[in-house]
Amino acid sequence: MTSLYGTASISAASSRYSIAFLPSFRVAQHSPQLSYPRSHRVGVRCSYAEPGVKENSNVGTIDVVADIKTERIVVLGGSGFVGTAICKAAISKGIEVISLSRSGRPSYSGSWVDQVTWITGDVFYANWDEVLGGATAVVSTLGGFGSEEQMQRINGEANVVAVNAAKDFGIPKFILISVHDYNLPSFLLTSGYFTGKRKAESEVLSKYPMSGVVFRPGFIYGKRKVDGFEIPLDLVGEPLEKLLLSIENFTRPLNSLPASDLLLAPPVSVDDLGFAVVNAVIDDAFFGVFTIEQIREAAAAVKA
Numbered sequence: 001m002t003s004l005y006g007t008a009s010i011s012a013a014s015s016r017y018s019i020a021f022l023p024s025f026r027v028a029q030h031s032p033q034l035s036y037p038r039s040h041r042v043g044v045r046c047s048y049a050e051p052g053v054k055e056n057s058n059v060g061t062i063d064v065v066a067d068i069k070t071e072r073i074v075v076l077g078g079s080g081f082v083g084t085a086i087c088k089a090a091i092s093k094g095i096e097v098i099s100l101s102r103s104g105r106p107s108y109s110g111s112w113v114d115q116v117t118w119i120t121g122d123v124f125y126a127n128w129d130e131v132l133g134g135a136t137a138v139v140s141t142l143g144g145f146g147s148e149e150q151m152q153r154i155n156g157e158a159n160v161v162a163v164n165a166a167k168d169f170g171i172p173k174f175i176l177i178s179v180h181d182y183n184l185p186s187f188l189l190t191s192g193y194f195t196g197k198r199k200a201e202s203e204v205l206s207k208y209p210m211s212g213v214v215f216r217p218g219f220i221y222g223k224r225k226v227d228g229f230e231i232p233l234d235l236v237g238e239p240l241e242k243l244l245l246s247i248e249n250f251t252r253p254l255n256s257l258p259a260s261d262l263l264l265a266p267p268v269s270v271d272d273l274g275f276a277v278v279n280a281v282i283d284d285a286f287f288g289v290f291t292i293e294q295i296r297e298a299a300a301a302v303k304a
């Protein structure tokens with residue numbers, strides 16, 4: 001039986017894939033455990049030669065039609081602690097990334113930094129034509145602390161604005177970084193931080209009932225960059241995560257106690273959160289609300 005070998009470089013408008021393949025048409029199978037539902041059809045013409053034939057004979061061409069996934073995500077707050085990890089993970093998986101934040105491009109360098117399109121702007125005054133054009137998903141990391149009013153505004157209203165802009169633009173998926181509720185009784189969840197987060201979650205889940213994703217991490221660890229310095233939150237977060245996971249069989253009965261998760265909720269690595277977002281971006285079957293444990297599982301499914 002004759003076997004044929006070839007390589008093809010595909011240059012579609014928004015595709016960066018270069019594929020080495022056997023012409024048994026395996027080009028669509030990038031990664032067996034992941035689905036690539038939104039795809040572009042790309043025609044490829046390539047040449048092949050029969051093995052053992054050294055020179056200039058029996059060279060022909062075949063046409064291959066490959067389904068190539070081309071994702072383009074907009075990360076709101078891509079320059080922040082979590083946003084940076086999302087941008088980095090997405091770039092590592094060949095996803096095109098646009099970031100919107102008021103500070104724009106971060107001051108540090110790195111090969112992935114150069115591959116992100118950094119847009120400077122405020123989500124409340126954004127030129128959405130410039131930001132959202134051609135996007136397949138929006139990821140919001142907008143959130144933070146401050147006065148009651150500020151927390152309502154950035155955790156709640158800013159995300160509501162973004163969800164509605166994405167919906168109006170027909171962006172098929174919206175992913176929100178929210179927060180774990182730490183098992184707190186409802187009367188303790190009345191701060192602008194939590195009420196803002198829940199308002200944002202409801203907006204995502206009502207406007208995107210079949211594709212919206214809400215991640216609810218607890219404490220997130222990694223290396224946080226602040227004013228040129230690096231705060232190694234992982235020095236505490238990583239061992240704490242390992243410890244709490246190793247004793248979770250013993251502590252599980254305590255989980256139903258109010259506020260117990262203030263002590264028992266395991267921290268999440270910022271890199272895991274980044275890869276969980278990548279999983280949500282590339283898999284259409286991935287939607288709903290995701291707990292700390294599910295974030296870790298979602299990350300494990302896409303990490304190399």
Ligand SMILES: NC(=O)c1ccc[n+]([C@@H]2O[C@H](COP(=O)([O-])OP(=O)(O)OC[C@H]3O[C@@H](n4cnc5c(N)ncnc54)[C@H](OP(=O)(O)O)[C@@H]3O)[C@@H](O)[C@H]2O)c1
Nearest residue numbers: 077079080081082101102103122123141142143218219220
């Ligand atoms: N860090 C944690 O341990 C933790 C735990 C649970 C949940 N979370 C949630 O995870 C999300 C990300 O947290 P983080 O620690 O990465 O926060 P962060 O470092 O402060 O990042 C927030 C990002 O949002 C941008 N931003 C803020 N206001 C904006 C506006 N009006 N328009 C455009 N961009 C704006 C910021 O950039 P500019 O200031 O330059 O605009 C920054 O890039 C938040 O929603 C937070 O509540 C964090």
